[in-house]
Amino acid sequence: MIEMNLGTTLLSLRNQKPLVHNITNFVVMNYTANALLAVGASPVMAHAPEEVEEMVGLAGSLVINIGTLSSTWVEGMEKAMVAACQLGKPVVLDPVGAGATTFRNDTLLRLLAAGTPSIIRGNASEIMALAGQQGQTRGVDSTQFSTEGLESAQMLCRQLGCVVSISGETDVVVGPESVAYISNGNPIMTRITGMGCTASALAGAFAAIAPNAFEAAVAAAAVMGVCGELAYEGAHLPGSFQMSFLDKLSSLSPAELDERVQITIENNG
Numbered sequence: 350m351i352e353m354n355l356g357t358t359l360l361s362l363r364n365q366k367p368l369v370h371n372i373t374n375f376v377v378m379n380y381t382a383n384a385l386l387a388v389g390a391s392p393v394m395a396h397a398p399e400e401v402e403e404m405v406g407l408a409g410s411l412v413i414n415i416g417t418l419s420s421t422w423v424e425g426m427e428k429a430m431v432a433a434c435q436l437g438k439p440v441v442l443d444p445v446g447a448g449a450t451t452f453r454n455d456t457l458l459r460l461l462a463a464g465t466p467s468i469i470r471g472n473a474s475e476i477m478a479l480a481g482q483q484g485q486t487r488g489v490d491s492t493q494f495s496t497e498g499l500e501s502a503q504m505l506c507r508q509l510g511c512v513v514s515i516s517g518e519t520d521v522v523v524g525p526e527s528v529a530y531i532s533n534g535n536p537i538m539t540r541i542t543g544m545g546c547t548a549s550a551l552a553g554a555f556a557a558i559a560p561n562a563f564e565a566a567v568a569a570a571a572v573m574g575v576c577g578e579l580a581y582e583g584a585h586l587p588g589s590f591q592m593s594f595l596d597k598l599s600s601l602s603p604a605e606l607d608e609r610v611q612i613t614i615e616n617n618g
């Protein structure tokens with residue numbers, strides 16, 4: 350069974366301060382950059398096709414989030430994906446709204462043809478839609494429980510050769526050998542936009558420094574969940590919770606993470 354020391358991984362992130370190149374959506378850009386800074390990483394947002402290849406060269410990892418697409422952005426995402434894969438840099442793909450529109454579905458096919466992400470992180474509806482299962486995607490919020498996406502995630506993991514992380518009440522992280530269940534967090538996290546996008550950005554930060562993609566995805570889910578719980582202790586409404594969550598990302602100690610994380614790891618298959 351896999352041994353993981355998440356506190357040490359968090360410490361390593363803060364010591365190494367990886368540069369995370371984000372091509373993400375207009376809704377969450379500012380919050381995501383602040384979350385990456387708060388946890389101890391260094392964010393850069395850059396989507397122009399003219400510069401993404403150079404930026405990927407500087408970064409420790411790339412996060413592609415398809416939340417608010419346009420044709421020019423897709424061109425930038427595709428170029429960045431190719432460059433990251435050529436350079437061996439980890440890529441996190443957040444398939445926001447997968448299954449909702451033809452444009453999103455076609456874009457995801459294009460990106461997956463351009464390269465293989467290290468981690469795909471989405472909610473259950475998105476992961477099920479990406480796997481070709483008839484999910485019930487309406488927009489960007491899930492209509493399914495995370496555990497309902499397990500088979501889809503296992504299929505994507507096998508077919509694409511990447512880690513698949515499904516967020517929700519329990520976060521389910523599917524790797525080639527193991528499946529991790531992380532049951533921290535608070536339901537208020539669904540009342541604020543962009544918590545999933547933040548989870549993907551953190552997965553990018555951890556992917557830049559962790560020994561493997563599975564550990565990176567687990568660390569991101571654990572930090573999200575534990576900080577969600579800590580933030581809720583002092584802030585019960587969405588506005589103050591959002592600010593408190595950033596504070597907890599920066600004040601969370603490695604020991605606190607190890608103490609509070611609720612994780613079960615099983616063999617995959």
Ligand SMILES: Nc1ncnc2c1ncn2[C@@H]1O[C@H](COP(=O)(O)OP(=O)(O)OP(=O)(O)O)[C@@H](O)[C@H]1O
Nearest residue numbers: 472516517518534535536538542543544545546573
């Ligand atoms: N019911 C819940 N209880 C506890 N934590 C939750 C719950 N639902 C979601 N979370 C946590 O909230 C974060 C975001 O997950 P969610 O599934 O809402 O992402 P998402 O749908 O992609 O969000 P968005 O698209 O708004 O960014 C994750 O860290 C997840 O663990």
Ligand SMILES: Cc1ncsc1CCO
Nearest residue numbers: 374376416417445489543
């Ligand atoms: C609300 C919303 N719409 C497109 S992207 C986004 C942010 C959460 O995914």
Ligand SMILES: [Mg+2]
Nearest residue numbers: 445472545546
């Ligand atoms: Mg999302």
